[in-house]
Amino acid sequence: MIKLREIAHSRTGDKGNTSNISVIAYQEKHYPLLLAQVTSERVKAHFACLVEGEVVRYELPNISALNFVMMGALGGGVTRSLALDAHGKSLSSALLDMDIEAASDHE
Amino acid sequence: MRTIRIGSGAGYSGDRIEPAIQLAEKGDIQYLVFECLGERTVALAQQARMKNPEGGYDPLLEERMRAVLPVCASKGIKIVTNMGAANPVAAARKTAEIARSLGLAVLKIAAIVGDDVLDACKDGDLAIMEFDGTIRQLGNRLLSANAYLGAEPIAQALSGGADIVITGRASDPALFLAPMIHAFGWAMDDWNLLGQGTVAGHLLECAGQITGGYFADPGYKDIPDLARLGFPIGEVGEDGSLVITKVTGSGGAVTAQTCKEQLLYEVHDPERYIQPDVVADFSHVRVEEIAADRVRVSGGRGSRRTDTLKVSVGYVDGFIGEGQISYAGPGALARGRLALEIVRERLKLTGVAASELRFDLIGVDSLHGPAVSTGANEPYEVRVRIAGRTESLREAVRIGNEVETLYTNGPAAGGGAFKSARDVVAVASVLLPRELAKPQVRFVGLE
Numbered sequence: 001m002i003k004l005r006e007i008a009h010s011r012t013g014d015k016g017n018t019s020n021i022s023v024i025a026y027q028e029k030h031y032p033l034l035l036a037q038v039t040s041e042r043v044k045a046h047f048a049c050l051v052e053g054e055v056v057r058y059e060l061p062n063i064s065a066l067n068f069v070m071m072g073a074l075g076g077g078v079t080r081s082l083a084l085d086a087h088g089k090s091l092s093s094a095l096l097d098m099d100i101e102a103a104s105d106h107e
Numbered sequence: 108m109r110t111i112r113i114g115s116g117a118g119y120s121g122d123r124i125e126p127a128i129q130l131a132e133k134g135d136i137q138y139l140v141f142e143c144l145g146e147r148t149v150a151l152a153q154q155a156r157m158k159n160p161e162g163g164y165d166p167l168l169e170e171r172m173r174a175v176l177p178v179c180a181s182k183g184i185k186i187v188t189n190m191g192a193a194n195p196v197a198a199a200r201k202t203a204e205i206a207r208s209l210g211l212a213v214l215k216i217a218a219i220v221g222d223d224v225l226d227a228c229k230d231g232d233l234a235i236m237e238f239d240g241t242i243r244q245l246g247n248r249l250l251s252a253n254a255y256l257g258a259e260p261i262a263q264a265l266s267g268g269a270d271i272v273i274t275g276r277a278s279d280p281a282l283f284l285a286p287m288i289h290a291f292g293w294a295m296d297d298w299n300l301l302g303q304g305t306v307a308g309h310l311l312e313c314a315g316q317i318t319g320g321y322f323a324d325p326g327y328k329d330i331p332d333l334a335r336l337g338f339p340i341g342e343v344g345e346d347g348s349l350v351i352t353k354v355t356g357s358g359g360a361v362t363a364q365t366c367k368e369q370l371l372y373e374v375h376d377p378e379r380y381i382q383p384d385v386v387a388d389f390s391h392v393r394v395e396e397i398a399a400d401r402v403r404v405s406g407g408r409g410s411r412r413t414d415t416l417k418v419s420v421g422y423v424d425g426f427i428g429e430g431q432i433s434y435a436g437p438g439a440l441a442r443g444r445l446a447l448e449i450v451r452e453r454l455k456l457t458g459v460a461a462s463e464l465r466f467d468l469i470g471v472d473s474l475h476g477p478a479v480s481t482g483a484n485e486p487y488e489v490r491v492r493i494a495g496r497t498e499s500l501r502e503a504v505r506i507g508n509e510v511e512t513l514y515t516n517g518p519a520a521g522g523g524a525f526k527s528a529r530d531v532v533a534v535a536s537v538l539l540p541r542e543l544a545k546p547q548v549r550f551v552g553l554e
Contacts, residue, residue, distance in 0.1 A: 005327065009368065010368075014373065016237055024367045049477070049478040049479065058378075063370065080424050083474075084473045094479050
C-alpha cells in the first residue's frame with residue numbers, strides 16, 4: 001500500500017461552486033494504476049463531507065492524467081463560502097493522501 | 108514561419124510586478140499580457156465606479172503601467188490587459204495620462220467596451236445557471252452583468268495600431284489569442300487554430316503557475332529560486348505550434364509536469380473548454396520537454412463556437428461575520444473545542460440571526476472538515492474560527508463579538524482574538540444570446 005502522492009501530482013481549480021482536481025502520474029507506467037483505483041466513487045467517498053453533488057472523472061491518456069470535477073464542493077462557491085479556503089485550493093493535497101494498492105517496486 | 112513571443116505579466120490583480128519588467132527587458136517578447144480580473148472583481152469594481160465615475164478599474168493599473176511603459180515603448184512591445192475591470196475607458200484615459208507624464212504621448216491606447224450587458228440581461232430576464240431564479244428576481248441586490256468577450260475586438264484594436272489595449276470582462280485566454288489572430292491573420296472560423304491558440308492562452312494566463320509557482324512540494328516537486336520566480340513566455344508559430352518557456356536565469360522551472368498541471372487548472376470537460384471564440388478540445392494535447400525550461404505543447408483542437416456568451420452576474424449576498432482566537436500548550440485542543448461549544452450556545456442564547464454557521468479549529472480540521480482530517484496528532488496550538496452568514500451587518504458583528512468575549516469568559520489562556528464583519532458580493536452566471544453583446548473599440552482621444 002502506498003499513498004497516491006508517491007506516484008502522482010495534483011492541482012485544484014475552482015469555478016463557482018464546482019471544484020476540479022487533476023491527478024497526473026509522474027510516470028506513464030503508473031497511469032493504469034490511476035485508472036483502476038482513483039475512481040470517481042472513491043474520490044466522492046474521500047471527500048464525503050465536502051462534496052454535495054456528483055463527481056465526474058475525465059481521462060487524458062496523452063498526458064497520463066485524470067481530471068475530477070466535483071459539483072457542490074465549495075460551500076456555495078468562492079464568493080459566498082464561509083470556509084477558510086473558499087477556493088478549495090488545498091483539496092489537491094487531501095486527495096494525494098488516498099491509499100493505492102501497488103507492488104513495492106512502484107518506483 | 109513567423110512566430111511571436113507573448114509574455115504573461117500577471118496572473119491575478121495583486122501579482123508581483125518585477126517579473127513583468129524582466130519579461131519586457133530580457134524576454135525578447137512582442138506582446139505583454141496582464142490578466143488581472145477574478146470572477147467577482149468586476150462586481151466589486153462596479154461598486155467602486157458607482158461611488159466615483161472615473162474609478163472602477165484595477166487599483167494597481169498605475170503602478171504596473173509606470174513600471175513597464177518605458178521599456179515596452181522603447182522596444183515596441185504591445186500591452187493587452189483586462190485591468191479596465193468595470194471602467195475600461197477611464198483606465199485607458201488614466202494610462203494615456205501616465206504615458207504623457209513619462210514623455211510617451213505617442214502611444215496609442217484603446218479601450219474595449221460592450222462587456223457590460225446589464226440592460227440586455229434584465230430585458231431578457233435570463234435564468235441563473237447556479238440556482239433556480241432569474242436576473243430580475245435578484246431585484247436591487249443586482250450589481251453588474253458582464254459578458255466574457257472574445258479575442259476579436261482586441262485583435263481589431265491591435266490591427267488599428269493600438270500599442271495598449273485595455274478591456275473589461277474578456278475571457279482570459281482571449282487576451283493571448285488576440286495577438287495571435289492579429290499577427291497571423293487567423294480566420295475566426297479556423298476552429299483548430301483557435302483551439303490550439305486557446306491552449307496557449309490558458310497555459311499562460313496564470314503567469315507563475317506554469318513556471319513552477321504553486322507547484323513546489325519539497326522532496327517530491329522541488330523548484331529552484333522561487334523568490335525570483337520568472338513569468339512565462341509563449342512562443343507561438345503561425346501554424347499554432349507552441350513552446351512554453353521563461354527568461355533565462357530567472358527563478359522557477361518550466362517542465363512537462365508544470366505544464367500538465369496548468370493545462371487542467373479550472374478545466375471541467377477537457378473536450379469542451381467553452382470560450383467565446385471557440386469550444387477548445389484539450390483531450391489530444393501532448394507535452395514534450397525539448398530543452399531546459401522549454402516545453403512543446405501540441406494537439407489543441409477546437410470546434411464551432413456556441414451561440415451564447417457566458418455572463419458573470421454580481422449581486423449583494425448578505426454579510427459574513429467572523430471571529431478567531433488561539434489556544435496553545437497542553438490541552439489546547441480540548442480548550443479550543445470547549446470554546447467552539449461555548450460560542451455555539453451563546454449564539455443561540457443571544458438570538459443571533461445567522462442562516463449558516465461554521466465552526467473550525469484551524470490547525471486541526473478547518474480546511475477539509477473532521478472526516479478527512481482524522482488521524483492528525485494533537486497539535487501544539489489551535490485557532491478557533493467561527494463564521495456565519497447573516498442578513499444584516501449588525502448581526503454579522505455579533506458573531507465576532509461572541510468569539511472576542513471568550514477573552515474574559517471562556518476557556519483558559521485564549522489569545523490573539525480577531526473579528527470581522529463584511530458584506531458579500533457573490534457572482535452567478537447566465538447565458539446571453541451572442542448578438543446581444545456589442546463589443547466596440549474606442550481609442551483614447553477619439554472617443
